[in-house]
Amino acid sequence: MVGPHKLISVQNTETGYGSIKVLNRLSLDVQEGEFLGILGHNGMGKSTLIRLIMGYLPAWSGSVHFRGKDITRLSIHERALLGLGYVPQGRQIFPDLTVEENLLMGLQCNIKSKCKTDVDKILDYFPRLSRLLDRNGGVLSGGEQQLLALARCLIGDPAVVLLDEPTEGIQPNILDEIVDTLLRFKKERSLSLVLVEQNLDFILDLSERVVTLESGRITGAMDPKRLQDPSVVQEYVGLC
Numbered sequence: 001m002v003g004p005h006k007l008i009s010v011q012n013t014e015t016g017y018g019s020i021k022v023l024n025r026l027s028l029d030v031q032e033g034e035f036l037g038i039l040g041h042n043g044m045g046k047s048t049l050i051r052l053i054m055g056y057l058p059a060w061s062g063s064v065h066f067r068g069k070d071i072t073r074l075s076i077h078e079r080a081l082l083g084l085g086y087v088p089q090g091r092q093i094f095p096d097l098t099v100e101e102n103l104l105m106g107l108q109c110n111i112k113s114k115c116k117t118d119v120d121k122i123l124d125y126f127p128r129l130s131r132l133l134d135r136n137g138g139v140l141s142g143g144e145q146q147l148l149a150l151a152r153c154l155i156g157d158p159a160v161v162l163l164d165e166p167t168e169g170i171q172p173n174i175l176d177e178i179v180d181t182l183l184r185f186k187k188e189r190s191l192s193l194v195l196v197e198q199n200l201d202f203i204l205d206l207s208e209r210v211v212t213l214e215s216g217r218i219t220g221a222m223d224p225k226r227l228q229d230p231s232v233v234q235e236y237v238g239l240c
């Protein structure tokens with residue numbers, strides 16, 4: 001039974017690539033409004049879990065529910081319309097489109113004036129992008145591209161963002177901006193977050209709960225404040 005307060009519920013799910021199974025009867029619940037961090041060794045299946053929730057990979061068995069609705073067989077597009085947002089590892093912005101055009105790609109919008117209003121609203125959260133609107137996505141720095149990928153996701157006002165390793169190769173000042181922006185979105189728009197990350201400080205800044213993923217299963221949960229304790233870091237550092 002899936003309770004009404006659960007935003008995402010993954011139950012006993014298996015998936016992988018070809019004949020290789022990566023997730024092994026994995027179960028995970030994300031609560032409405034929660035910021036959840038997922039820690040795990042390289043190659044343990046963190047990105048695979050995010051791709052499964054978003055619909056890029058089919059569930060071989062088990063189920064995925066969103067707000068109590070069974071979405072296991074829904075397409076990526078149908079999941080996005082329900083409120084699932086995804087920022088993939090590597091960002092995948094359109095290099096030959098301008099920043100503004102990239103932002104518009106995040107909207108299901110045919111009314112020009114509404115699109116403009118939505119772009120203006122999102123730029124209030126991403127002031128750094130305001131100065132770059134006419135520039136092509138491909139010439140932005142890595143950090144600016146990460147901000148753009150996040151803004152393109154948030155412009156559609158998703159209920160949850162599935163965020164895959166946003167800190168890779170990004171300067172600390174932009175990481176701080178990403179943290180502040182996500183926390184502001186949480187406060188003002190009731191955003192939820194599922195964050196896959198190896199940067200412990202970033203997980204600590206954003207997550208209310210951290211789970212560990214090993215051998216295709218969720219193996220533990222902890223209060224992220226415990227990551228401030230050096231002995232716990234020592235225990236978990238091997239997971240990063």
Ligand SMILES: Nc1ncnc2c1ncn2[C@@H]1O[C@H](COP(=O)(O)OP(=O)(O)OP(=O)(O)O)[C@@H](O)[C@H]1O
Pocket residue numbers: 017022040041042043044045046047048049
């Ligand atoms: N497209 C693919 N085809 C075949 N195997 C894949 C594919 N993508 C990932 N894998 C394999 O699936 C396993 C899980 O990969 P996944 O990317 O989910 O791990 P991860 O925990 O996100 O790791 P990392 O932190 O290195 O990104 C790995 O063994 C990986 O080699």
